[in-house]
Amino acid sequence: MKAQYKWLPWLFLTPALIIALVFTIGPFLNTIVLSFTNSTTLGGGTFNGIQNYLDLANSPQFWISTRNTLLYVAVVVPLLMVLPLLLAVLVERNIPLIGFFRSVFYSPVVASMVVVGLIWSWLLSSDGAVNGLLEALHIIQKPLPFLTDTTLLLLSCMLVTVWKGLGYYMVIYLAALGNVPKELHEAAQVDGAGSGRRLWSITLPGVRPTMLLVGLLGSIAAMKVFAEIFVISSGTAGPGGQARSLVYTIREVGLGLSGEIGYASAMSLALFILTIGFSILYLRSQRTDQLR
Amino acid sequence: MKKLPTIGFALAGVVAIGLTGCGLGSGTSTDSGSSSDEITGEITFSTLQLKPTFTDYIEGVIDDFETANPGTAVKWIDVPFDGAQEKISTDAQAGTLPDVINLNPNFAQPLEAQGAFVNLDDAMPGLSSKFVTGAWDAFQVPGEDGSFGFPWYLSSEVTMYNSSMFETAGLDPNSPPATYDELFADARTLAGAGADFTGMHPALENRFITDLGRMGVPLMNKAGTEWTFNTPDAEAYVAELADLYQSGVFPPDSLTQDHAKETEAYQAGQIALFPSGANFLTIIEENAPDIAKATNVGPQITSEGGPTNVSVMGLLVPKSSENKATALAFAEYITNAENQLAFSKIVTIFPSVTEALADPYFMDDSDGTVESKARRIAAEQLPDAENIVPVQFDDRIKAIVIGKVQLAMKGDLTPAEALDQAVEEANAVTAK
Numbered sequence: 001m002k003a004q005y006k007w008l009p010w011l012f013l014t015p016a017l018i019i020a021l022v023f024t025i026g027p028f029l030n031t032i033v034l035s036f037t038n039s040t041t042l043g044g045g046t047f048n049g050i051q052n053y054l055d056l057a058n059s060p061q062f063w064i065s066t067r068n069t070l071l072y073v074a075v076v077v078p079l080l081m082v083l084p085l086l087l088a089v090l091v092e093r094n095i096p097l098i099g100f101f102r103s104v105f106y107s108p109v110v111a112s113m114v115v116v117g118l119i120w121s122w123l124l125s126s127d128g129a130v131n132g133l134l135e136a137l138h139i140i141q142k143p144l145p146f147l148t149d150t151t152l153l154l155l156s157c158m159l160v161t162v163w164k165g166l167g168y169y170m171v172i173y174l175a176a177l178g179n180v181p182k183e184l185h186e187a188a189q190v191d192g193a194g195s196g197r198r199l200w201s202i203t204l205p206g207v208r209p210t211m212l213l214v215g216l217l218g219s220i221a222a223m224k225v226f227a228e229i230f231v232i233s234s235g236t237a238g239p240g241g242q243a244r245s246l247v248y249t250i251r252e253v254g255l256g257l258s259g260e261i262g263y264a265s266a267m268s269l270a271l272f273i274l275t276i277g278f279s280i281l282y283l284r285s286q287r288t289d290q291l292r
Numbered sequence: 293m294k295k296l297p298t299i300g301f302a303l304a305g306v307v308a309i310g311l312t313g314c315g316l317g318s319g320t321s322t323d324s325g326s327s328s329d330e331i332t333g334e335i336t337f338s339t340l341q342l343k344p345t346f347t348d349y350i351e352g353v354i355d356d357f358e359t360a361n362p363g364t365a366v367k368w369i370d371v372p373f374d375g376a377q378e379k380i381s382t383d384a385q386a387g388t389l390p391d392v393i394n395l396n397p398n399f400a401q402p403l404e405a406q407g408a409f410v411n412l413d414d415a416m417p418g419l420s421s422k423f424v425t426g427a428w429d430a431f432q433v434p435g436e437d438g439s440f441g442f443p444w445y446l447s448s449e450v451t452m453y454n455s456s457m458f459e460t461a462g463l464d465p466n467s468p469p470a471t472y473d474e475l476f477a478d479a480r481t482l483a484g485a486g487a488d489f490t491g492m493h494p495a496l497e498n499r500f501i502t503d504l505g506r507m508g509v510p511l512m513n514k515a516g517t518e519w520t521f522n523t524p525d526a527e528a529y530v531a532e533l534a535d536l537y538q539s540g541v542f543p544p545d546s547l548t549q550d551h552a553k554e555t556e557a558y559q560a561g562q563i564a565l566f567p568s569g570a571n572f573l574t575i576i577e578e579n580a581p582d583i584a585k586a587t588n589v590g591p592q593i594t595s596e597g598g599p600t601n602v603s604v605m606g607l608l609v610p611k612s613s614e615n616k617a618t619a620l621a622f623a624e625y626i627t628n629a630e631n632q633l634a635f636s637k638i639v640t641i642f643p644s645v646t647e648a649l650a651d652p653y654f655m656d657d658s659d660g661t662v663e664s665k666a667r668r669i670a671a672e673q674l675p676d677a678e679n680i681v682p683v684q685f686d687d688r689i690k691a692i693v694i695g696k697v698q699l700a701m702k703g704d705l706t707p708a709e710a711l712d713q714a715v716e717e718a719n720a721v722t723a724k
Binding site for chain 2: 041042145148252255256257
């Protein structure tokens with residue numbers, strides 16, 4: 001490239017850089033600065049050192065939120081790595097109406113989370129379809145308190161997250177499955193390998209990098225869980241707010257006319273560090289695994 | 293290495309943006325502005341969720357005001373209730389609050405704590421005498437002199453109940469409960485009737501703190517700086533709620549549900565008792581005509597000698613308004629007796645001006661409808677009613693308090709533990 005055109009790439013990048021600067025990098029840096037202040041929604045604020053972080057360390061709500069968020073990641077991510085893969089293997093075949101089934105499995109992805117949450121809160125209510133079915137099958141004698149028991153509420157929210165994410169990750173896996181050589185399957189079939197054996201020895205190693213990607217995307221999404229908990233619990237995060245996630249607490253503390261912006265910013269930074277730290281650990285563990 | 297200065301400049305720029313935009317400056321202006329006393333020019337007027345149901349009424353009042361005051365123009369903005377706090381806080385930060393703003397006392401308090409509104413006792417002496425005392429007092433901030441809002445329309449709770457369900461349970465359908473003891477006794481009888489309905493819904497977020505106030509429990513200290521509701525009376529009430537929940541008098545999922553779910557449950561015929569604003573009769577009529585036919589009303593539930601509650605909507609004029617004279621004149625105009633009376637005839641709300649409240653319309657239930665009966669009962673309650681919920685009971689405090697009560701109702705905490713923890717945590721937030 002001639003010297004006088006060296007600025008040209010920057011020219012093309014300028015719109016994207018301005019948008020990133022104004023809407024991502026600027027607010028992020030702003031959040032860092034605010035986390036060291038006692039700013040409120042209306043009242044301005046002053047720098048107060050690491051007071052917000054000390055308050056966080058002593059806040060039971062913060063630790064409950066962190067525990068629930070990590071629990072969410074621990075349960076949801078493995079399911080999101082495995083179930084969409086099995087679904088993708090199932091719908092990969094060219095059989096009649098498979099396009100219809102692929103669309104059906106994908107449909108929760110495009111549905112609004114609020115609508116999905118409302119539907120599930122009806123299904124999971126004491127007189128809802130889930131309890132009705134379990135009672136009809138004589139699995140339970142009285143309705144399970146899906147919406148008023150913290151553990152069941154969290155599990156219900158996790159179920160909804162997995163159900164809603166299945167189609168999205170299934171599509172990613174479908175693209176990856178297309179790259180697994182068919183000849184390997186044919187050769188294994190000739191050697192007498194069953195479908196389970198082929199899934200374990202051919203498909204899984206073939207989609208391993210995609211599983212890594214799905215795991216990472218799923219972890220980041222699970223760290224940011226909010227809508228499921230908010231809608232299904234009618235905005236309460238369960239009795240005593242004990243099913244709260246970090247984003248739920250950040251919203252509760254930071255929003256409204258009495259919002260503590262400084263404290264909420266500190267909590268946002270904690271979530272950021274947790275997410276980045278988790279991602280780095282995850283990537284490193286996968287890399288070590290691959291090197292072996 | 294040559295690239296470093298460029299990157300350095302970029303980073304410095306970004307940090308500068310972060311620092312300059314970090315919002316450390318106070319958002320609300322306390323500038324009194326430079327307005328003349330002349331009633332002229334354009335003002336903005338915002339309301340909370342009145343479009344489209346009351347569009348004709350509001351536009352009619354605006355037209356009348358503009359005709360009566362040539363040279364004035366009122367620009368009306370309606371804000372949905374959900375998201376109103378975000379809109380108001382953004383406007384306050386940007387210094388672009390409307391000239392006349394419709395808020396309830398809880399929304400107004402955080403702004404007033406920043407000195408955002410015109411003190412009406414100073415700006416319009418003698419105005420307070422025109423209004424119902426409890427409504428005028430709703431816009432006073434503890435520890436400060438004066439009042440900051442024109443009380444506008446009022447809502448007073450009555451006890452709606454399904455008279456068919458009362459008959460099924462063997463209760464007198466013409467004898468609604470009036471006290472908490474009667475309410476809970478009736479609710480237990482209804483739940484034990486063996487029918488497919490229960491007694492009532494707790495709707496904690498809507499009623500718990502009001503119930504304590506009606507029972508005479510001191511909610512805050514006089515200065516409004518500390519919560520004080522962890523008393524033996526409050527403990528007994530929480531223990532009662534826990535017993536009602538655990539014995540199935542409240543629906544099983546009601547523990548974490550709000551007033552909207554309570555309304556749904558009543559309309560679906562799942563509960564027999566529905567203490568709520570009289571304006572909900574219209575909603576029940578629209579959504580569940582069969583339930584509406586069976587609905588009768590009684591007075592607001594109180595304890596002996598305890599106050600009745602009134603919910604207040606008000607109009608406030610920010611100090612930042614550049615046309616305060618016109619804004620104050622418009623707020624006074626829309627809240628005058630004539631306009632409030634006209635508004636009250638469209639929907640079952642009540643005027644905050646004593647002259648309008650004295651109109652025979654509110655006492656006339658000769659048509660025998662439940663609506664007119666509810667109107668009379670509510671109007672009778674209003675002169676002595678108070679806005680019981682302290683203005684400091686914002687969403688954050690509410691979440692803390694209700695959360696602890698939910699745990700007590702489940703049996704995870706004792707009533708004393710729940711209330712002590714609620715008071716301690718609420719005080720920590722209020723003290724910030």
